[in-house]
Amino acid sequence: MPQNIEIVMSAVRAADRDRYLSALYAPADKRDALVSLYAFNAEIASIRDRIHEPLPGEVRLQWWRDVIAAGGEAGAGHPVAEALNATIAAFKLPKLAFENMLEARIFDLYDDPMPSRTDIEGYCGETAAALIQLAAMVLDPVEAPRFAELAGRAGCAQAMTGLLLLLPLHRKRGQCFIPVDILAAAGSSPEEFVAGDGGPGAQRAVAAMRALAREHLSAFEQGAAALPVSLRPAFLPLVLSRAYLDKMEGLRRSPLDGVVRLSALRRHWLLLRRASRGWPAL
Structure with missing residues (x-):
């Protein structure tokens, strides 16, 4: 896991307290990985609140698609991206699940029923x-x-x-x-x-x-x-x-x-x- 996992953990603690608390009950060697997943979820769930126009929001979702597809050092300098890519690689998680999650989050950016x-x-x-x-x-x-x-x-x-x-x-x-x-x-x-x-x-x-x-x-x-x-x-x-x-x-x-x-x-x-x-x- 990246050295700045504490930054990621702090982000989850602030943005998604319930999942943060649940992660504390995971084994120590799995905890950081769970936190990286929850931090990613908090990031994409809050795009509408941070970026108030749909198009920039879609651009941000595409950035995450590119980072996850590339893997490795992609997203270097972004603590959550670094932690997420490390988790995907270490646990061989299916990238398609993340792609589908990002696709679903497009709905959040608009006011469609x-x-x-x-x-x-x-x-x-x-x-x-x-x-x-x-x-x-x-x-x-x-x-x-x-x-x-x-x-x-x-x-x-x-x-x-x-x-x-x-x-x-x-x-x-x-x-x-x-x-x-x-x-x-x-x-x-x-x-x-x-x-x-x-x-x-x-x-x-x-x-x-x-x-x-x-x-x-x-x-x-x-x-x-x-x-x-x-x-x-x-x-x-x-x-x-x-x-x-x-x-x-x-x-x-x-x-x-x-x-x-x-x-x-x-x-x-x-x-x-x-x-x-x-x-x-x-």
């Missing part, structure tokens, strides 16, 4: 689910392929929960990740959802999105007891996804209005308990 449930599941699969599977390949390349389907369910649950948490930010910039078909069933539309108070169908649409996240989370939890100890760190953030969803449903105020947070103590406790005990059989 998410057409359907199938489309958002595909988006989650290429982003959060792929990241879980890559982390699993770092942790245990022999066992990881057996749990690819479980990673897909986990990634959908995690990403959808994250999108719900980011509703206030997305609405502020006129972006709607709730699929058009879900909005229509709730009596709303992307235009109405991002305007003002979201309209009369907004709460129904959010409830439907939470239900979809829970559907994937429940499917993951049905099979999670079979996860070997070696793969647990890749899936640990899912225990926080459940806690976030529970808290959203328990709040009296609308999730459209404010960000839902968990205390640092609660996050540490939930991760520690699941890391030590695993998931119960259901």
Whole structure:
């Protein structure tokens, strides 16, 4: 790993605290690799926030494509790029997964509506689910392929929960990740959802999105007891996804209005308990 891994670790700690905490439960010789994956994800997920026009954002995504395709010393001087290329080489990770992740992130740069449930599941699969599977390949390349389907369910649950948490930010910039078909069933539309108070169908649409996240989370939890100890760190953030969803449903105020947070103590406790005990059989 590059000597400046501390810079990379600090970036993940600041940008993605939940994944940073989960990485601390990985074996010491795998921790830096996981952090490099999470730092890359944080970098490309935040392009919209740092580069406010779509075209420069696409240029940045292309830069990452070129760096990953070239490998080796490509991206020298960029701590995250150096760490990521070292991880890809050391663990023989498939570059196609990163290409697909970058392609999916183009959607973030624009305000186009998410057409359907199938489309958002595909988006989650290429982003959060792929990241879980890559982390699993770092942790245990022999066992990881057996749990690819479980990673897909986990990634959908995690990403959808994250999108719900980011509703206030997305609405502020006129972006709607709730699929058009879900909005229509709730009596709303992307235009109405991002305007003002979201309209009369907004709460129904959010409830439907939470239900979809829970559907994937429940499917993951049905099979999670079979996860070997070696793969647990890749899936640990899912225990926080459940806690976030529970808290959203328990709040009296609308999730459209404010960000839902968990205390640092609660996050540490939930991760520690699941890391030590695993998931119960259901």
